[in-house]
Amino acid sequence: MTKNVFDILTEKYDAWYDSEDGRPLYESELKCLNPMVEASPKPILEIGVGTGRFAMHFPDVIGIDPSLNALKMAGKRGAKTVHCYGEHLPFIEGDREYAANNRAENFKNQEHLAAKA
Incomplete structure:
Protein backbone atom coordinates (compact mmCIF):
# COMPACT_ATOMS: atom_id res chain seq x y z
CA MET A 1 0.00 0.00 0.00
CA THR A 2 1.35 3.43 -0.96
CA LYS A 3 1.62 6.02 1.80
CA ASN A 4 -0.39 9.17 1.28
CA VAL A 5 1.11 12.64 1.50
CA PHE A 6 -0.11 13.08 5.07
CA ASP A 7 1.87 10.01 6.14
CA ILE A 8 4.98 11.42 4.51
CA LEU A 9 4.60 15.06 5.63
CA THR A 10 2.78 14.63 8.95
CA GLU A 11 5.13 16.73 11.05
CA LYS A 12 5.40 19.52 8.46
CA TYR A 13 1.62 19.62 8.06
CA ASP A 14 1.06 19.72 11.81
CA ALA A 15 3.75 22.37 12.42
CA TRP A 16 1.84 24.80 10.21
CA TYR A 17 -0.75 25.17 13.00
CA ASP A 18 1.98 26.60 15.25
CA SER A 19 3.45 28.87 12.58
CA GLU A 20 3.02 32.64 12.39
CA ASP A 21 0.47 32.20 9.58
CA GLY A 22 -1.24 29.12 10.96
CA ARG A 23 -1.71 29.90 14.66
CA PRO A 24 -4.21 32.80 14.24
CA LEU A 25 -6.29 30.81 11.73
CA TYR A 26 -6.26 27.72 13.95
CA GLU A 27 -7.38 29.71 16.99
CA SER A 28 -10.09 31.43 14.95
CA GLU A 29 -11.42 28.14 13.58
CA LEU A 30 -11.40 26.63 17.05
CA LYS A 31 -13.50 29.54 18.36
CA CYS A 32 -15.97 29.01 15.50
CA LEU A 33 -16.19 25.28 16.14
CA ASN A 34 -16.80 25.55 19.90
CA PRO A 35 -20.46 26.64 19.75
CA MET A 36 -21.26 24.24 16.91
CA VAL A 37 -19.79 21.29 18.77
CA GLU A 38 -21.56 22.26 21.99
CA ALA A 39 -24.93 22.47 20.18
CA VAL A 61 -15.54 13.57 18.95
CA ILE A 62 -14.32 10.42 17.24
CA GLY A 63 -12.04 11.15 14.32
CA ILE A 64 -11.31 9.15 11.20
CA ASP A 65 -8.40 9.54 8.81
CA PRO A 66 -6.51 7.42 6.26
CA SER A 67 -3.09 8.61 7.54
CA LEU A 68 -1.64 6.32 10.19
CA ASN A 69 1.10 8.82 11.07
CA ALA A 70 -1.43 11.60 11.59
CA LEU A 71 -3.58 9.31 13.73
CA LYS A 72 -0.60 8.43 15.92
CA MET A 73 -0.08 12.12 16.60
CA ALA A 74 -3.81 12.60 17.23
CA GLY A 75 -3.78 9.72 19.70
CA LYS A 76 -0.89 11.30 21.61
CA ARG A 77 -3.08 14.38 21.94
CA GLY A 78 -5.84 12.29 23.47
CA ALA A 79 -8.13 12.24 20.43
CA LYS A 80 -10.22 9.11 19.85
CA THR A 81 -9.52 7.88 16.34
CA VAL A 82 -10.28 5.17 13.79
CA HIS A 83 -8.13 4.40 10.75
CA CYS A 84 -10.36 4.44 7.66
CA TYR A 85 -11.41 6.45 4.64
CA GLU A 93 -25.83 3.18 10.37
CA GLY A 94 -27.18 5.46 13.09
CA ASP A 95 -24.16 4.83 15.34
CA ARG A 96 -23.07 8.47 15.05
CA GLU A 97 -25.43 11.38 15.48
CA TYR A 98 -23.45 14.05 13.66
CA ALA A 99 -20.56 14.12 11.19
CA ALA A 100 -18.22 17.07 10.70
CA ASN A 101 -15.73 17.68 7.92
CA ASN A 102 -13.61 20.70 8.73
CA ARG A 103 -10.96 20.40 6.01
CA ALA A 104 -10.91 16.95 4.46
CA GLU A 105 -12.69 17.97 1.28
CA ASN A 106 -9.96 20.53 0.60
CA PHE A 107 -7.46 17.73 0.04
CA LYS A 108 -9.56 14.93 -1.44
CA ASN A 109 -7.76 13.71 -4.57
CA GLN A 110 -5.45 16.75 -4.35
CA GLU A 111 -2.45 15.51 -2.40
CA HIS A 112 -0.25 17.90 -4.34
CA LEU A 113 -2.02 20.81 -2.62
CA ALA A 114 -1.57 19.28 0.81
CA ALA A 115 2.17 18.97 0.17
CA LYS A 116 2.34 22.75 -0.20
CA ALA A 117 0.56 23.36 3.14
Whole structure:
Protein backbone atom coordinates (compact mmCIF):
# COMPACT_ATOMS: atom_id res chain seq x y z
CA MET A 1 0.00 0.00 0.00
CA THR A 2 1.35 3.43 -0.96
CA LYS A 3 1.62 6.02 1.80
CA ASN A 4 -0.39 9.17 1.28
CA VAL A 5 1.11 12.64 1.50
CA PHE A 6 -0.11 13.08 5.07
CA ASP A 7 1.87 10.01 6.14
CA ILE A 8 4.98 11.42 4.51
CA LEU A 9 4.60 15.06 5.63
CA THR A 10 2.78 14.63 8.95
CA GLU A 11 5.13 16.73 11.05
CA LYS A 12 5.40 19.52 8.46
CA TYR A 13 1.62 19.62 8.06
CA ASP A 14 1.06 19.72 11.81
CA ALA A 15 3.75 22.37 12.42
CA TRP A 16 1.84 24.80 10.21
CA TYR A 17 -0.75 25.17 13.00
CA ASP A 18 1.98 26.60 15.25
CA SER A 19 3.45 28.87 12.58
CA GLU A 20 3.02 32.64 12.39
CA ASP A 21 0.47 32.20 9.58
CA GLY A 22 -1.24 29.12 10.96
CA ARG A 23 -1.71 29.90 14.66
CA PRO A 24 -4.21 32.80 14.24
CA LEU A 25 -6.29 30.81 11.73
CA TYR A 26 -6.26 27.72 13.95
CA GLU A 27 -7.38 29.71 16.99
CA SER A 28 -10.09 31.43 14.95
CA GLU A 29 -11.42 28.14 13.58
CA LEU A 30 -11.40 26.63 17.05
CA LYS A 31 -13.50 29.54 18.36
CA CYS A 32 -15.97 29.01 15.50
CA LEU A 33 -16.19 25.28 16.14
CA ASN A 34 -16.80 25.55 19.90
CA PRO A 35 -20.46 26.64 19.75
CA MET A 36 -21.26 24.24 16.91
CA VAL A 37 -19.79 21.29 18.77
CA GLU A 38 -21.56 22.26 21.99
CA ALA A 39 -24.93 22.47 20.18
CA SER A 40 -24.51 19.27 18.13
CA PRO A 41 -25.88 15.85 19.05
CA LYS A 42 -23.21 13.54 20.40
CA PRO A 43 -21.13 11.65 19.54
CA ILE A 44 -19.63 13.57 16.63
CA LEU A 45 -17.64 11.97 13.82
CA GLU A 46 -14.84 14.17 12.48
CA ILE A 47 -14.03 13.12 8.93
CA GLY A 48 -10.38 13.91 8.25
CA VAL A 49 -9.24 14.29 11.87
CA GLY A 50 -5.60 14.47 10.80
CA THR A 51 -3.27 15.11 13.73
CA GLY A 52 -6.16 15.79 16.10
CA ARG A 53 -5.65 19.53 16.47
CA PHE A 54 -9.40 20.10 16.75
CA ALA A 55 -10.60 16.77 18.14
CA MET A 56 -8.29 17.01 21.15
CA HIS A 57 -10.48 19.83 22.46
CA PHE A 58 -13.74 17.89 22.23
CA PRO A 59 -14.12 14.62 24.18
CA ASP A 60 -17.33 13.65 22.32
CA VAL A 61 -15.54 13.57 18.95
CA ILE A 62 -14.32 10.42 17.24
CA GLY A 63 -12.04 11.15 14.32
CA ILE A 64 -11.31 9.15 11.20
CA ASP A 65 -8.40 9.54 8.81
CA PRO A 66 -6.51 7.42 6.26
CA SER A 67 -3.09 8.61 7.54
CA LEU A 68 -1.64 6.32 10.19
CA ASN A 69 1.10 8.82 11.07
CA ALA A 70 -1.43 11.60 11.59
CA LEU A 71 -3.58 9.31 13.73
CA LYS A 72 -0.60 8.43 15.92
CA MET A 73 -0.08 12.12 16.60
CA ALA A 74 -3.81 12.60 17.23
CA GLY A 75 -3.78 9.72 19.70
CA LYS A 76 -0.89 11.30 21.61
CA ARG A 77 -3.08 14.38 21.94
CA GLY A 78 -5.84 12.29 23.47
CA ALA A 79 -8.13 12.24 20.43
CA LYS A 80 -10.22 9.11 19.85
CA THR A 81 -9.52 7.88 16.34
CA VAL A 82 -10.28 5.17 13.79
CA HIS A 83 -8.13 4.40 10.75
CA CYS A 84 -10.36 4.44 7.66
CA TYR A 85 -11.41 6.45 4.64
CA GLY A 86 -14.47 8.71 4.71
CA GLU A 87 -15.89 6.84 1.74
CA HIS A 88 -15.84 3.54 3.68
CA LEU A 89 -16.94 4.15 7.26
CA PRO A 90 -16.71 1.14 9.60
CA PHE A 91 -19.70 2.20 11.66
CA ILE A 92 -23.23 0.87 11.91
CA GLU A 93 -25.83 3.18 10.37
CA GLY A 94 -27.18 5.46 13.09
CA ASP A 95 -24.16 4.83 15.34
CA ARG A 96 -23.07 8.47 15.05
CA GLU A 97 -25.43 11.38 15.48
CA TYR A 98 -23.45 14.05 13.66
CA ALA A 99 -20.56 14.12 11.19
CA ALA A 100 -18.22 17.07 10.70
CA ASN A 101 -15.73 17.68 7.92
CA ASN A 102 -13.61 20.70 8.73
CA ARG A 103 -10.96 20.40 6.01
CA ALA A 104 -10.91 16.95 4.46
CA GLU A 105 -12.69 17.97 1.28
CA ASN A 106 -9.96 20.53 0.60
CA PHE A 107 -7.46 17.73 0.04
CA LYS A 108 -9.56 14.93 -1.44
CA ASN A 109 -7.76 13.71 -4.57
CA GLN A 110 -5.45 16.75 -4.35
CA GLU A 111 -2.45 15.51 -2.40
CA HIS A 112 -0.25 17.90 -4.34
CA LEU A 113 -2.02 20.81 -2.62
CA ALA A 114 -1.57 19.28 0.81
CA ALA A 115 2.17 18.97 0.17
CA LYS A 116 2.34 22.75 -0.20
CA ALA A 117 0.56 23.36 3.14
